[in-house]
Amino acid sequence: MVRRVTATRYVTPLREGGSLPAIVEADDDGLYVVKFRGAGQGPKVLVAELICGELARALGLPIPELVFIDIDPALGRNEPDREIQDLLSASAGLNLAVDFLPGALAFDPVATRTLDRRLASLIVWFDAFITNVDRTPRNTNLLWWHRQLFLIDHGASLYMHYTWQDYQQRARNPFSRIRDHVLLPIATELETADRELTSRITPELLWNIVANVPEEWLVDHRFPSVEAHRAAYVEYLGLRLTAPRAFVQEAIDARERL
Structure with a gap:
C-alpha cells in the first residue's frame, strides 16, 4: 500500500x-x-x-x-x-x-563503466517495457545516494495513455528510443533480464498496482468507467509481455549497433 x-x-x-x-x-x-x-x-x-x-x-x-x-x-x-x-x-x-534524498548526486554517465551490468540490464529492460523516454545521457533520472543507485521520474513513461489510440496494437511495438538509454552500453545481460522480469510480472501484480491509482486521477471520456480505465492499463502492460517481445529484441539490436 x-x-x-x-x-x-x-x-x-x-x-x-x-x-x-x-x-x-x-x-x-x-x-x-x-x-x-x-x-x-x-x-x-x-x-x-x-x-x-x-x-x-x-x-x-x-x-x-x-x-x-x-x-x-x-x-x-x-x-x-x-x-x-x-x-x-x-x-x-x-x-x-x-x-527527498538529501545530498543525492546526479548519476554521471562517465561512471557507467563502474555500474553492475546485471543491474544496468534490468533497468534497460524495465525502461523499454514501460516506454520510458527519459533516461538518457542528457537527463539520466538516476541518483547516487549512500552509495546506491536510485531510479526517479517515470512520469514520461506510458505515453500511449495520452491518446489510447490503437493501444492493443501499440503494446506489441518495439521501443526505438531505447537506443538513447544511458545504460545501454553496459546492458550485456538483456536476455537474462527478460527471463527474470517477465516471469515476475503477473496479472495479479499489475492489478494490485493499478488498483492504487486514485479514482480522481482516472478521468478520461474514452472509457465508460474507472474500472474499464484501470483494465486498459493492465491489458496494455500484459500485452507488452506477450512473446515475442519486440521491445527486448529492439534493445538487444540497439546495443549491438553501438
Whole structure:
C-alpha cells in the first residue's frame, strides 16, 4: 500500500523541472519532492509515475518511496510567486510525492563503466517495457545516494495513455528510443533480464498496482468507467509481455549497433 501524508510546509520549488515540482514538508516530518496534479500535463503524469514506480519497486529495482500527499491551497498563501500560488490552488487535494534524498548526486554517465551490468540490464529492460523516454545521457533520472543507485521520474513513461489510440496494437511495438538509454552500453545481460522480469510480472501484480491509482486521477471520456480505465492499463502492460517481445529484441539490436 502507498502511504498517505499531508503537506504542512512548502519549502522550495525545483525550477529545473518543467512542471515545477517542489520540496514540501509533510506531517510525518519527512521531506518530499511533490509532483503536482495541477501542472501542465495533468494527472496522467502522476498515473505513470505511480504505476511505473510501484512496478519497479515490486521488481526489486531501487526507487525512493512514493507517497500520496494532500495539498491544501492555503499552503502557498505566503508565496510571493503567483505561478506557485496558482499551481497549489489547481492541485488542491491528492497529489504524488517521492521521498527527498538529501545530498543525492546526479548519476554521471562517465561512471557507467563502474555500474553492475546485471543491474544496468534490468533497468534497460524495465525502461523499454514501460516506454520510458527519459533516461538518457542528457537527463539520466538516476541518483547516487549512500552509495546506491536510485531510479526517479517515470512520469514520461506510458505515453500511449495520452491518446489510447490503437493501444492493443501499440503494446506489441518495439521501443526505438531505447537506443538513447544511458545504460545501454553496459546492458550485456538483456536476455537474462527478460527471463527474470517477465516471469515476475503477473496479472495479479499489475492489478494490485493499478488498483492504487486514485479514482480522481482516472478521468478520461474514452472509457465508460474507472474500472474499464484501470483494465486498459493492465491489458496494455500484459500485452507488452506477450512473446515475442519486440521491445527486448529492439534493445538487444540497439546495443549491438553501438
